[in-house]
Amino acid sequence: MADTPSDPTFPAAGSPPIRITKPLLPDLQDLVHGLQDVWDAEWLTNNGSQAQRLEVLVREYLDVPHLSLFNNGTIALLIGLQSLGLEGEVITTPFTFPATTHVLNWNRLSPVFCDIEPESLTIDAGQIEAHITERTSAILGVHVFGNPCRLTEIDRIADRHGLAVVYDAAHAFGTTVDGRGIGTFGDLSMFSFHATKLFHTAEGGALTFRDPSLKPRVDLLRNFGIKSESEVILPGINGKMNEIQAVLGQLVLTMVDSERQARGAVRDRYRRNLADVPGLRMLEPSEPVSNSEQYLVIQVDEEEFGVPCGQVYSALRSRGVLARRYFAPLISDVPCYSQLPSAAPELLPVAHNAASSVLTLPFYGTLPPATVDAICTIVRDSRAGVPHR
Ligand SMILES: *Cc1c(COP(=O)(O)O)cnc(C)c1O
Numbered sequence: 001m002a003d004t005p006s007d008p009t010f011p012a013a014g015s016p017p018i019r020i021t022k023p024l025l026p027d028l029q030d031l032v033h034g035l036q037d038v039w040d041a042e043w044l045t046n047n048g049s050q051a052q053r054l055e056v057l058v059r060e061y062l063d064v065p066h067l068s069l070f071n072n073g074t075i076a077l078l079i080g081l082q083s084l085g086l087e088g089e090v091i092t093t094p095f096t097f098p099a100t101t102h103v104l105n106w107n108r109l110s111p112v113f114c115d116i117e118p119e120s121l122t123i124d125a126g127q128i129e130a131h132i133t134e135r136t137s138a139i140l141g142v143h144v145f146g147n148p149c150r151l152t153e154i155d156r157i158a159d160r161h162g163l164a165v166v167y168d169a170a171h172a173f174g175t176t177v178d179g180r181g182i183g184t185f186g187d188l189s190m191f192s193f194h195a196t197k198l199f200h201t202a203e204g205g206a207l208t209f210r211d212p213s214l215k216p217r218v219d220l221l222r223n224f225g226i227k228s229e230s231e232v233i234l235p236g237i238n239g240k241m242n243e244i245q246a247v248l249g250q251l252v253l254t255m256v257d258s259e260r261q262a263r264g265a266v267r268d269r270y271r272r273n274l275a276d277v278p279g280l281r282m283l284e285p286s287e288p289v290s291n292s293e294q295y296l297v298i299q300v301d302e303e304e305f306g307v308p309c310g311q312v313y314s315a316l317r318s319r320g321v322l323a324r325r326y327f328a329p330l331i332s333d334v335p336c337y338s339q340l341p342s343a344a345p346e347l348l349p350v351a352h353n354a355a356s357s358v359l360t361l362p363f364y365g366t367l368p369p370a371t372v373d374a375i376c377t378i379v380r381d382s383r384a385g386v387p388h389r
Contacts, residue, residue, distance in 0.1 A: 073192025073205030146292030262365030279305025
């Protein structure tokens with residue numbers, strides 16, 4: 001592959017740019033067929049039969065005991081944190097999508113940023129205890145790019161200090177650890193079913209939780225806290241998944257396994273193409289963790305590779321390949337959080353290095369092998385002029 005000549009016409013003139021993902025789209029006739037049931041029932045939302053059916057299917061797929069569906073992942077996490085009755089400070093990662101931190105803020109919880117581990121890019125369990133104060137009530141980890149946090153270590157820390165453990169599992173749909181569903185770890189986990197996620201309902205999400213008594217509470221919070229026609233017992237919000245989302249979800253769920261298989265082949269091709277490039281590494285979990293196949297992520301070691309990650313990004317962009325820099329800027333650097341003492345860049349060196357060196361590349365089952373090769377050629381050629389060692 002090293003000798004593949006760059007194709008100056010890639011992607012062909014006038015062709016659309018190559019996005020980092022494409023949503024799974026079921027056959028339109030199948031969707032129409034499913035919607036016919038909704039039309040017949042004349043029932044569009046409020047825990048209808050389609051949402052109830054999808055709730056069971058997703059619970060079984062994720063292999064978790066308790067699950068509730070939501071209109072999106074952010075509201076799910078917002079409600080999940082609310083349901084635990086947390087106060088004070090929550091120790092979390094700065095290397096994440098803004099929603100993770102924003103839902104703390106919306107719950108009047110103060111984020112306390114903890115640096116991440118250089119290999120997995122998840123919260124550094126070894127540094128969590130140093131951030132614990134008498135105000136700490138929980139740890140909020142993110143299984144970033146499908147890499148699980150240090151689950152047992154975090155559980156042990158939480159037990160020792162009486163803290164709740166919450167996971168943003170938006171990147172980890174279907175991930176298993178030693179054959180166990182990732183949603184069974186911690187007190188609760190959030191999954192996102194946004195269109196850019198592997199399994200999606202256009203917009204949507206779910207919470208999974210350990211304590212069965214949380215389900216009625218969470219379900220009340222997702223429906224304004226309305227218990228009966230005459231009783232409102234909690235300050236709830238509107239987090240309900242509607243029937244159209246639920247029909248779409250049932251169809252998309254049947255496509256997930258074959259998409260994951262197809263993405264596995266695409267990932268293999270990327271790996272073969274990039275394996276021998278000094279200063280590049282592909283971020284992927286290994287045994288006993290199954291790959292969620294949601295993202296294709298590389299990390300560029302500027303010193304060894306020869307040019308910074310930003311240059312690889314620009315080279316791809318200029319050729320119509322819409323790589324993304326997840327997650328830059330760090331959420332600890334945006335104005336609403338940058339004044340927090342724990343947001344000081346010198347306290348988060350690994351996260352800052354990740355933000356400036358990690359790149360997400362196009363990744364979906366129908367991505368043609370030749371396109372993967374061409375993308376990898378652009379990546380390799382972006383270090384043109386750097387002498388080979
Ligand atoms: C997608 C995502 C969310 C938000 O989920 P929505 O369903 O879009 O609200 C939260 N956290 C992470 C890490 C995500 O990738």
